[in-house]
Amino acid sequence: MFAKGAEFMKKIINDPKNVVAEMVDGMVRAYPQYVQQIPETFALIRSNQDSMKGKVGVVSGGGSGHEPTHAGFVGQGMLSAAVAGQVFTSPTPDQIYRAIKAVDQGKGVFLVVKNYSGDVMNFDMAKDLAEMDGIKVKSVVVDDDIAVENSLYTQGRRGVAGTVLMHKILGAAADQGASLTELKKIAQAVLPKLKTIAVALSAATVPEVGKPGFELADDQIEYGVGIHSEPGYRREKIKPAKALATELLTKIDHELKLDSNKQYALLVNGMGATPLMEQYIFTHNVLDLLAEENIKPAFVKVGNFMTSLDMAGISITLLELADAAWLKALNYPVETIAW
Amino acid sequence: MFAKGAEFMKKIINDPKNVVAEMVDGMVRAYPQYVQQIPETFALIRSNQDSMKGKVGVVSGGGSGHEPTHAGFVGQGMLSAAVAGQVFTSPTPDQIYRAIKAVDQGKGVFLVVKNYSGDVMNFDMAKDLAEMDGIKVKSVVVDDDIAVENSLYTQGRRGVAGTVLMHKILGAAADQGASLTELKKIAQAVLPKLKTIAVALSAATVPEVGKPGFELADDQIEYGVGIHSEPGYRREKIKPAKALATELLTKIDHELKLDSNKQYALLVNGMGATPLMEQYIFTHNVLDLLAEENIKPAFVKVGNFMTSLDMAGISITLLELADAAWLKALNYPVETIAW
């Protein structure tokens, strides 16, 4: 919207400084039946608070710009609350702490954190604050993005679209009365089976920054980008959807060792500016490639779930359904804006 | 994806000629629980065919490129079937006829048509074919787009995002056993109360064409565009979200004569490449402006419902809830991919 240096940002916004406040306001006023704002925070809690009674709370959150994640998944059967940070910036501990306090029913609160330094540290500090109040808190740090090599000596892998499936499975379990310890066990079991990888056609423009996170030539794509325009592992000329699907699925196969005797859930995720038509075409190719390996996913979902502002691109998430309960949890009914 | 002359189209597709076939394939394989393909057509019918028993069928359709419209709204409580044409091109009469035949349960079939020459003529021809088989058919031609002046001597107004609300209301009524004649009455009552207007930040690129439908300068927007990059009524420099909302709401007010004693449903619709963050910010402004007139919509929905491929932009639909049954119908439970 505002000219900034030579760049021009074409967005439907007012002041770049207020995007999160205005977005949160729009969301809670559009959907009061699902979410309510915890006063003076950007934390949104379930409107149907009765549905949380006697259950462990599940709280997620992170930077804004990934809508409908996180608040779009708040509601019965899924998250108890979600905390929004500034764009691509972890929320602060005081806000996370407020959300934890608001959802706790004496059974403890489970935190779903994506593996970014900021998120990990801010959620940790919030956990400390909550524990000082006597609230039991456990957490999982999701690191499903296989684009970066894993290593003990680095930050490790990022948390991306697979987090949505983690929310779904934990939310269903919590709704059915799982304890804090049981949720931790489920999360730990799901984590190594959950793998995501993305390709970008363009980068996101953070409103306060005013220009794209990176530049791709008119005919270039980048494999392995993160959801904050973190660079990926290779740039090349754009290829047909089938070739993109092949590249990404090969990477996932390398990690999960796809096996026709096993069951899988597939999430095809648009990054914000990619039309559903392209997402369905890509899904067609992914399903074809899996079918060549005699794999037919037991659960499929296609759409914009973990976006990156106006980035064009797509990600594949495969979850190996090592436990039959996970499939049931994915199909468990929910009352949310966006699932 | 393919270079075409000097232009370059960056899309996740394979052959531009196959986009619809591949998209439809991706959709039915991803969501077999909701939709099935009528063999050798791009018509998708409800998987839960039992849910149609004894009821009037509701069939919609039109060009592709508006996903999740139309097939995303097929399912119990909403559409019985949807017919997809080529991108931005009306489906052909034979395919529409197949859909009509497939959903008819002896109670007749109601067609929801958007007011474009092509759609009107092709659905008319399909109606003729179906009537020759003894199937009772009635229809509504939706013309909610107030961007163009209405006139008896022209094509009249276009059908755009408001069509989704028409689907929802008619689908709920049909599911509750309304007759063909009753559906026609409801449609006729809803039509004059349903108004939509859009603003575009960029035009859509049809895959087989390979370049955007129109060019906007880096800082330009266009008010009143249609969902096929039909030009609008004014171009100007981009403005803050609030100013855009004011411009569009003023136009709607001019038509509907907004009145704080009446109830309204609001649909804020992203055109395909507009992030949810921007849609919620815009919603915040729209709700503020309505609040200044003491209007609080009784129903709000925000998201990508009637898109235009990769167009960036947004539309406002307001439906005056002249009949209390319409609000109930909007909240009526459905089993669809995208509502």
Added chain:
Amino acid sequence: MKLTLEKYLSWINEFSQKVIDKKDYLSDLDSKIGDGDHGNNLARGVTAVQQMLTAKQPQDLTAALKLTAMALISKVGGAAGPLYGTAFLEMAKTSSQTTELAELLTAATAGLQKRGQAKAGDKTMVDVWLPVTAALKNADLTSTVIEKAVASTKPLVAKRGRASYLGERSIGHLDPGAVSSGYLFEALLVAEDEK
């Protein structure tokens, strides 16, 4: 002039070739005042017509016209599909009574107008079909007549089809359906010359 099966086949072949050659140009015209797909729509249609005629080898004019109509109706979509389809269907129907070209085209044009509700001067293909039919009746159809008819759409304000949304801004552009109809009748002249 009477239309024969042979002459019809060379006419429709000539037209198909022209549409395929001019596909991009037709879509370009359509993107000025419509949605940019007229060439693609029609090219899809004539390709189907070719396939259908080759596969079914119709043995009389009526069958050939009907196959053409069916291929266009089921493959073109959009506005042009039902319009061209209806035109050929009307010709097919009439051809069982007469093969006089002027009469076939009179029926076609009437069908076109019934289907699309366009009048002369609405800036549609009708603005080509009407004068061409009139000229054929007088047996004086020439390239000039066709060119003039096509060109006549340029200064008009569109009243039907997508171009009508442009109002005054449609002035100064040729109507794509008029241009493709121009090709149809130019192809007729070529087919006649060949005989």
Added chain:
Amino acid sequence: MKLTLEKYLSWINEFSQKVIDKKDYLSDLDSKIGDGDHGNNLARGVTAVQQMLTAKQPQDLTAALKLTAMALISKVGGAAGPLYGTAFLEMAKTSSQTTELAELLTAATAGLQKRGQAKAGDKTMVDVWLPVTAALKNADLTSTVIEKAVASTKPLVAKRGRASYLGERSIGHLDPGAVSSGYLFEALLVAEDEK
């Protein structure tokens, strides 16, 4: 060197001004190897610090440090928020025992490392805090020490924070958190000079 309330306030003012001036540059550095928001994050933070200090008028050093920490923790977010926040919180805690700057910074750096798990050479702000703390202990903190520490991050491969996703490609870029930490300590030198 002992830290007084007065000296601290002029230090933090100087730093705030610098961050606001260099906001775009810090974000630019971050967009090279991170997500492009470090300047914006920190600017939001120091603005809150200024507001907090003006509103609350702390009467002793511990209170001022704690207010700073709280403003940073609750306003910056991201990685820099908890890191800078923890550093100032540790200084606040330690300041009730001693106001010796070297000791305050020793505590801060330890807190920073505990919070973020970064070691020397991981290409983070720690690569500035460690040598600066060491120099202060020897009472020989100079601009050169700071500049060298900041510059030392350039050839490193990032092991923590978003830059670590770049692996080898992080080489050749300054770490934005190191640069902002450099501003913090340059501001300290300015504040000292003023006295």
